[in-house]
Amino acid sequence: METKELKTSPAPNVPLDNEELLNGLGSELMDRRFSEGNHMARTDSRWGKLNVPQSGSDKDDTSRSGTAGSVDSVHKPIKIEENVAPGQLYATDSGKLFHAGKILIVLVGLPATSKTALSVAITRYTRWLGVRAESFHISKYRKEMNYSGDDCYSAVPETKVGKEFRKSLLESVFNDMIVFFQKTKGQIAVYDALNIRKEDRTNIHIRFANLNIKVIFIESIVKDPELYELNLLNAAKASEFENFTKEQTQNILKRRLQLNKSFYQKMSKDEKLCYIKFIDFGKEIIVNNIKGGYLINKIVFFLMNLRNTNGKIYFSRCGTSEKDNYLNDEELNKEGIDFAHRMTDVIMERVSKNEQDPDNQEMARWKLNALTDSKPLHVFTAERKRTYDTGQFFAKKYNIPVYQRMELKQLREGSVADLSEEEKQNRYPTEYQEYLKDPYHYRFPRAESYHDLAIRMEPFLLELERISGDILIIAHESTLRVLYGYFMASSCQDLWKTNFSRDEITEITITPFQNQVRKIPI
Amino acid sequence: MPKSVRTITSAEDARICVVMVGLPARGKSFIAQKIIRFLSWISVNAKSFNVGQYRREAGALKPTPDFFDMDNDNYFVIRKQAENNAIKDILKWFSEEDGVVAVLDATNSTRERRAGICEILKANKIEPMFIESYSDDESFILRNINEVRKVSPDYSEQDPEMAIKNILLKLQKYEKNYETMTSELDGDLTFIKLVNGAQEAIINRIKTYSESRIAFYVMNLHLKPRCIYLSRHGESVYNVEQKIGGDSCLSERGLKYAQKLPELVTANAGDANLTVWTSTLKRTHETAQYLAYKKLQWKALDELDAGICDGMTYEEIEDKYPDDFKARDDDKYEYRYRGGESYRDVVIRLEPIIMELERQDNILIITHQAVLRCIYAYYMNVPQEESPWMSIPLHTLLKLEPRAYGTKITKIKANIPAVSTYKEKGTSQLGESVTASKASVRDIITSIAGDK
Structure with a gap:
């Protein structure tokens, strides 16, 4: 398929869409300008064409750097000039990656089938990979449009006003998506609405295929009645129900389902569309x-790895050791051991509190949990002595297994290991200047960059997605920053600035729409 | 280390048996082999058990199509015995050799048969994961029949036309009783059903990250014939100075290799279109400079990072860091240079490259000794105790042709002299002293060799 295009493609270095289609994942056209000096640097060739803002120029800095109570940035539009993400492998002039072109992902499914959770999760993950992705939730547009007739939630409204409303509602979402693709370098739009009728799907397909955008449908189907109940519970947490009682909310949701049930046409091969069926939140996936x-x-x-989980994730640094250096692999000192004890108790207390939460009990009853790795608490540490020693009391006192993961190994510091900022500046003046330009991607001689770290941690991130129950990760600050960056959708300008001090733990609450963070002192 | 501290995640505690499902000539063995190759390469202990092989060992060497008739009682006994022996060996392998992923390569065409396998596996605490290759596309099937005819020992001495006729007859016998997997009837099982390659894929009940990785991997596979060319960069200044790592330029002889490379490639690839992949280091760019193909550089193809030893000679390392020098010789795959990388680290960063290679057509990779050893080990199933010790000489082009049952390899010498950068165990001197036994271990490359 791609070979044909190769033959007709113009001279290299012309950043056309077709040209990009040929570039492999993470590769870039070979550049003849061999950089002199720091031979391990790659900031110049891979990210050089981008206008990466200087650190500190971002006014929203604090909201993203892990202050208590902040929410994640997955719904924040990506600025045009800011298109480098934590897990991104390379950059292109057009802003598109993975020889994939532009893609519209259209969700399909009745109310309470976790469409919003799905769209947010896909947006989070693809953004992390460096794809300019954005969710377009119809619920948000509806709320802004000020019509609340009973049929405003119906795929086929009955009243004249309702019909008019639906028409303009769809127009405004479509227009925004088109602007996203054509004006702001968007690559993946995730359209979160019912789309339960063939007619609606065909219309979307024609409209966007004509703009040279690949349209892929993801149909979320819930067959399991218990999962459906659980979804109703989750849906009720949405902000639009803030002022309703639990019962009212359930009634509203059931009414919406009733309004639409009879119009639902499941997707089939006859429609000749590209689709993925996502059945019972991942129990079965059909790719067509x-x-x-x-x-x-x-x-x-x-x-395949995404599961319907709602636990909390805790981050802890390791306790202190005598010298606290990078190169040696010391054991904890007395203070470090003390910290390990206290941290263990604080976490255990919180975990048992989470277990009492009625929603979590509901979750635990859900039988499809057999598909997730379900335990009240999972503890992961890096392979260094002081990190697993910090976790040792979970095993010793509470008999909870502590898993050591190679992926959690801290950022390799290479030639600047254990040097202070001042020493780095003195010994490697040229390199240091380069480093200041892009701390996220810069790699000191033989060191790892944050970017390298993020890439090697991806398998671990996916494993976390499928774990049900609370998770504790004890690791070096650099590793925690990357994990935090994924769950809180940080940009790579901010990721490396997040602080994890040694006297507190960080708690991230995972919810379908967005994640929330708070700090707990030890 | 306390007992409850483990080095693997809980999700990977599970032992998996991939059970292939599908009629003959659906590419089952190809998929089975590929899975083993990939998993072994990322250090998962994996092994394939081919029931056809057991059947041949049970005495049915060149069976007639009648042999596969389900109603033929005499032959049924032999077939059943072969199946049972394969499963017996799988269980033995899991318990005695710490197996993690086994692949049962057989047709497993009936629901009853699959239920029986499931029961045995579950009783032994092994998770069954079914992978069905289903096809109703005639050209897809014919291409596979042709491949089976060429490589299967069952048809090795038969006249090609006769063999194809026999395979078609065998197919008919199986088709009678074949039951494909469906989510309605098999919804409780973990399975992936690939329809006509991966035109449609049904993925059911994936329970662990490991299973998802296998599924993702098989979805990237394609069966189109193609070639992969591998070369080290030309001799570099550091090579001549016997230093490791760095980012030096080519030596004069290295440049000569670069100049000759286009001719070597054309002589073997003809006018087929290629894409050249290099690392981001100068010596690979310089080696690729005269090639008139599209060129891409990948950070992931950079040489193993020797950390504090970067830029030293082996003698200097032995002198300065004698313990490290010895530790590396003792376990070269796992040894990680201080502040640098181990072979295992390199394999992890190469994984996206391998996925992309599986999806691509003809590729020429110009990279470094350690990285080449890793890529080579993937295609040739070289165990990790051996792969870091393989000799991959400078100024030599390797041509790999991945096929259903193995990879064909051709070694093309440029006949331009270069230093040897090969270091044997236990010495800091470079060069290959030809002691017969060692040579057979590291010099796995012969001019043409399958890996089966």
Whole structure:
């Protein structure tokens, strides 16, 4: 398929869409300008064409750097000039990645089938990979449009006003998506609405295919009645129900389902569309007619690991050791051991509190949990002595297994290991100047960059997605920053600035729409 | 280390048996082999058990199509015995050799048969994961029949036309009783059903990250014939100075190799279109400079990072860091240079490259000794105790042709002299002293060799 295009493609270094289609994942056209000096630097060739804002120029800095109570940035539009993400492998002039072109992902399904959770999760993951992705939730547009007739939630409104409303509602979402694709370099739009009728799907397909955008449908189907109940519970947490009682909310949701049930036409091969059926939140996935693009396969891979979980994730630094250096692998000192004890108790207390939460009990009853790795608490540490020693009391006192993961190994510091900022500046003046330009991607001689770290941690991130129950990760600050960056959708300008001090733990609450963070002192 | 501290995640505690499902000539063995190759390469202990092989060992060497008739009682006994022996060996392998992923390569065409396998596996605490290759596309099937005819020992001495006729007859016998997997009837099982390659894929009940990885991997596979060319960069200044790592330029002889490379490639690839992949280091760019193909550089193809030893000679390392020098010789795959990388680290960063290679057509990779050893090990199933010790000489082009049952390899010498950068165990001197036994271990490359 791609070979044909190769033959007709113009001279290299012309950043056309077709040209990009040929570039492999993470590769870039070979550049003849061999950089002199720091031979391990790659900031120049891979990210050089981008206008990466200087650190500190971002006014929203604090809201993203892990202050208590902040929410994640997954719904924040990506600025045009800011298109480098934590897990991104390379950059292109057009802003598109993975020889995939532009993709519209259209969700399909009745109310309370976790469409919003799905769209947010896909947006989070693909953004992390460096794809400019954005969710378009119809619920948000509806709320802004000020019409609340009973049929405003119906796919086929009955009243004249309702019909008018639906028409303009769809127009405004479509227009925004088109602007996203055509004006702001968008690559993946995730359209979160019912789309339960063939007619609606055909219209979307024609409209966007004409703009040279690949349209892929993800149909979320809930067959399991218990999962459906759980989804109703989750849906009720949405902000639009803030002022309703639990009962009222359930009634509203059931009414919406009733309004639409009779119009639902499941997707089938006859429609001749590309689709993924996502059944019972990942129990079964059917992939149809999707011609194996890397990015789409990667999304399917992600969906295989995505589970309906609602636990909390805790981050802790390791306790202190005598010298606290990078190169040696010391054991904890007395203070470090004390910290390990106290941290263990604080976490255990919180975990048992979370277990009492009625919603979590509901979750635990859900039988499909057999598909997740379900335990009240999972503890992961890096392989260094002081990190697993910090976790040792979970095993010793509470008999909870502590898993050591190679992926959690801290950022390798290479030639600047254990040097202070001042020493780095003195010994490697040229390198240091380069480093200041892009701390996220810069790699000191033989060191790892944050970017390298993020890439090697991806398998671990996916494993976390499928774990049900609370998770504690004890690791070096650099590792925690990357994990935090994924769950809180940080940009790579901010990621490396997040602080994890040694006298507190960080708690991230995972919810379908967005994640929230708070700090707990030890 | 306390007992409850483990080095693997809980999700990977599970032992998996991939059970292939599908009629003959659906590419089952190809998929089975590929899975083993990939998993072994990322250090998962994996092994394939081919029931056809057991059947041949049970005495049915060149069976007639009648052999596969389900109603033929005499032969049924032999077939059943072969199946049972394969499963017996799988269980033995899991318990005695710490197996993690086994692949049962057989047709497993009936629901009853699959239920029986499931029961045995579950009783032994092994998770069954079914992978069905289903096809109703005639050209897809014919291409596979042709491949089976060429490589299967069952048809090796038969006249090609006769063999194809026999395979078609065998197919008919199986088709009678074949039951494909569906989510309605098999919804409780973990399975992936690939329809006509991966035109449609049904993925059911994936329970662990490991299973998702296998699924993702098989979704990237394609069966189109193609070639992969591998070369080290030309001899570099550091090579001549016997230093490791760095980012030096080519030596004069290295440049000569670069100049000759286009001719070597054309002589073997003809006018087929290629894409050249290099690392981001100068010596690979310089080696690729005269090639008139599209060129891409990948950070992931950079040489193993020797950390504090970067830029030293082996003698200097032995002198300065004698313990490290010895530790590396003792376990070269796992040894990580201080502040640098181990072979295992390199394999992890190469994984996206391998996925992309599986999806691509003809590729020429110009990279470094350690990285080449890793890529080579993936295609040739070289165990990790051996792969870091393989000799991959400078100024030599390797041509790999991945096929259903193995990879064909051709070694093309440029006949331009270069230093040897090969270091044997236990010495800091470079060069290959030809002791017969060692040579057979590291010099796995012969001019043409399958890996089966």
